[in-house]
Amino acid sequence: MDIKRLLRMPIPISIIRHGGLGKTAIVLQIIEDLLYSPQRPFDRIFFMSFKNSVFENGVVRKLDKVISNHTDLVTRLAFYMEIQTGDKSINDIEEEVWKNIFTQKTLLVLDNLETEIVQSNLSEFTKIADMFISNYTNQLRLIITSRLGLGDSEKKYPVLEFDITRTKELVSINLPDKQEVLKRAEETDWEWVQEYTSGNPGLILSFCDSLRNSNKTIMDLRVEFQTKYSLDARKLYDDQDVFLELCFANTTETLNTESQTFMAALSYSFMEASLKEVSEELLGFLVEEIGFIKLGIHNMKAQIFVNIGFLRPINGSNKYNVNELFVNYINGNYSNRSDVYTVFKLKSSEWFAPLKHMIASIIDFQYEEDLLVSQTLSNLYKGRFDQTNNNSFLMRAFFCEPTLSNLLYYFEKAKPIEVISNFVLIEKVKSLLIQNKEQQVQERIVLRLIYCMSEINHLIKRGERANVGNIRQSDLYEFFQQVQNRVSVVKTGARSILLRRKVVDFLISINQLDITENYVQTFEEQMSRSCFELYSKQVGMWAGRDRSKCERYILKCNSLIGSKFIRDESKAAYFMYLARYYREGNPLRAYQVSSELDKIPAINNTIFSFYLESLLLRAQCLIDVKKNREEIRKFINTFNRESKTSRYKDIQYKKEKDTRKA
Structure with a gap:
């Protein structure tokens, strides 16, 4: 057993979580094993119980507590140690008690300590733990059973609910005369037993008593419980209610009001939205978006609710299963004590309206299918984006559920500079890209990236550095190479014409012509x-x-x-490139080619600029071949006339502006 191994270390041990899980039974078994151990690790074992009630056969039995407070504990220990108390003060008695304990190999067990923690000062028991820690050189050990523990002064050992296999074993052990009935039970019957008890040993034993005192099978009880039509079913419900009150009343009271309020909100959410698990991210959403941050972050840490058994960690994740019995208690009206914060109090609080709205959204998400908590939370963040148009919510949605579709959704809504700055998000979907999943979505992601890089390139060319930060054209090419290396639809031959065309246009715009030819092989x-x-x-x-x-x-x-x-613009550019090529060796050919620009309407400044250049180039070609001056003067005059137009002045102004920015 792990607890026996922990006893080798000089630090107090807290066996924690809610009632009905067998904390006392575990510690009594440890004591029995130690008493009969040949090694006899302890000279003395003191079992001090603060227990005031037990759950037996579906009934809570009240106990006459011998120890009700810290003073009782000291007095009781003095009695067992045969310390003469006489007219000594309690402080003197306590000093003698601890001195006596630390002189021998002693194990002290404080059972059911939460009843004392609720009613008195926790610091008194923390001091006890600290004394055991400070005397670590002696063979002294302290075990506490509690619903919460002392804080950071001890090693916490949470007792967990049974899984369905252990539930079956416990039922079988306690019903030796019902083996034939148990053999006839189907898997659905056992699943119901597990659901009814949530794996709590106390309620499992109560169920055994109900089955023992009836002439029915597990299936009979299951059907009757679900239809609520028989006395046996009513008893099962009543036993469950009594168990909930026993297990969770004192457990809930160990929390402050702020933590109880948050737990009530969680309980209501789980019940109404049929959630089975919770994640750290969902807790964060409630804190930030519903406004529970007012309660104080330290009051809403998951570990608080793990310690009392409301949440149970799921191995290998940051998620938790929810204790459904605990939820039933907080959502019900089992406690008449005003200091337990249930859902009934929550409904009159400021938190209820936004919480109810959130739950309605979750129910809408789950209308067609059951969603994982990560999917639910992702949808909630998308809903917050719809309300606020704040892109950060889409990024959170992606982190909750890192799918290609969610990445695309964020990229499509974010500004180009944000997209490129957060290009690293692709790493979160790396496995999907490697497996070449959802090629159409991949292609849309690449198209969006190419568009954003192209927009940034336009800003760079216009000299608008303030809008692009420190990004340069060479950086854009590096980004493209990363896209090429990571995204399957770019890396492989599975590229549509649209994608190839956009890639080619972008690479041309940043003058990466050689690599561009890889995309025009066919x-x-x-x-x-x-x-x-x-x-x-x-x-x-x-x-x-x-x-x-x-x-x-x-x-x-x-x-x-x-x-x-x-495009006409492309034709104009080609004719000018061609004319420049022929200019030195074949002026007449250059003249002929540049004359083609007369046929292209100068519908934009780019074509108009090429047209002006062609006028001067044709004049120069005529000079080179010694043509008559009248024709040469005609081209020069046309250029001079065009250079006086507002269009020309606008081009010159933009060039000067770009030069100043550069």
């Missing part, structure tokens, strides 16, 4: 515009540097220029 008519722009830029880049490469790209451009998808 030709489709819809890709002709992007291909033409890529090849024409290559013509402009290799003109005057590599004649053979330039000629190859000229051939490619000429094969595409007749396509209906080619």
Whole structure:
């Protein structure tokens, strides 16, 4: 047993959690084992019980407590140690008691201490624990059974509810004459027993008593309990109510009012929204979004509710199962004591309206299917986004449920600079990307990333550095490489024409022409515009540097220029790149090519700029071949006339502005 192993360490042990789990039975078994152990690790064992009631056969039996407070404890220990009390003060007696304990190998057990903690000062018992800790060199040990524990002064050992296998074993052990009945029980019958008892040994034994005193099978009791039509069913309900009062009344009172209020809110949420588990994130949502932060963060830590058995940690996660019996107690009206904060009090509080609204939202989410707590919380954060338009809620929704769809939802709502700044979120869906899941969603994510990078590139080109931070064009290319390496639809050949076109357009815009050609290996008519722009830029880049490469790209451009998808702006750029290429070696050919701009309507400033350049280039070509001056003057005059227009002045102003920003 772990507790025996813990006894080797010089630190007090608290066996904790709510009543009915067998804390006292466990410690009595430990005492028996120690008494009969050949090693005899302790010379003396003192079992001091503060217990005032027990649950037996569905009935709470009150006990006459010998020990009701700290003074009783000291007096009782003095009696067993045969210390003469006479007219000594309680302080003198206590000093002699502890001196006596620390002279021998002693085990002190304080059972059911929560009744004393509720009624008196916790510090008195914390001092006892501290004394045992400070005398660690002696063979002294302290075990406490309590619903909460002393705080940080001891090692807490939580007693857990039984799983269904152990529940079956306990029922079988306690009903030796009902073995045939138990054998006929089906799995659904046992599942109901587990649900009814929640694995609490005390209630399991009470159920055994009900089965023992009836001539019915487990299935009979299950059906009657669910339909509530028989005396046996009524008894099961009554036994459960009595058990709840015994287990959780004092347990609840160990918490302050703020913690009780939060627990009532959790209980109401679990009952109304049919939640089976809770996560740290859901607790955080309630604290922040419902306004429970007013109660103080320290009063709403999950560990508080774990200690009393309201929550049970799920191994390997930050989630907790909910003790349904505890929920039933807080949601019911079992306690007539005013210091227990139940759901009935919650309904008249400021928290109830927003809590009810949240629960209604959860019920709407779960209309078609049962959702995990992470999915529920993700939807709640999306709802907060709908109310506030605050993108941070979408990021939280993604962290609660890191799916490709949630990532896309955040990326689509966030600003381009936010998207690129939070590109690392892709790491959260890395496994989905590796498995090549949801290719269409992947493609939409990439399209959004490409769009955002393109928008940032436009801002960089316009010199609007304040809106892009420290990001440069080279950084954008690095971002693209990360996308290429991590996202399957970019890395593999599973790329749609739309995606390839957007990738090509972006790479052209940041002048990464060589890598761009990887995305135009196969030709489709819809890709002709992007291909033409890529090849024409290559013509402009290799003109005057590599004649053979330039000629190859000229051939490619000429094969595409007749396509209906080619933009006039792209044609104007190509004709000017081509004219520059021919300018030195073949002025007449350059003149002829640049004349093509007369056929293209100057519908925007880019085409207009190329048109102005073509006028000067044609004049220069005529000078080179010694043509008559009148024709040369015609192009120069046309340029001078256009340079006086507001359109030209607007272009010059923008150039000067961009130069100043640069």
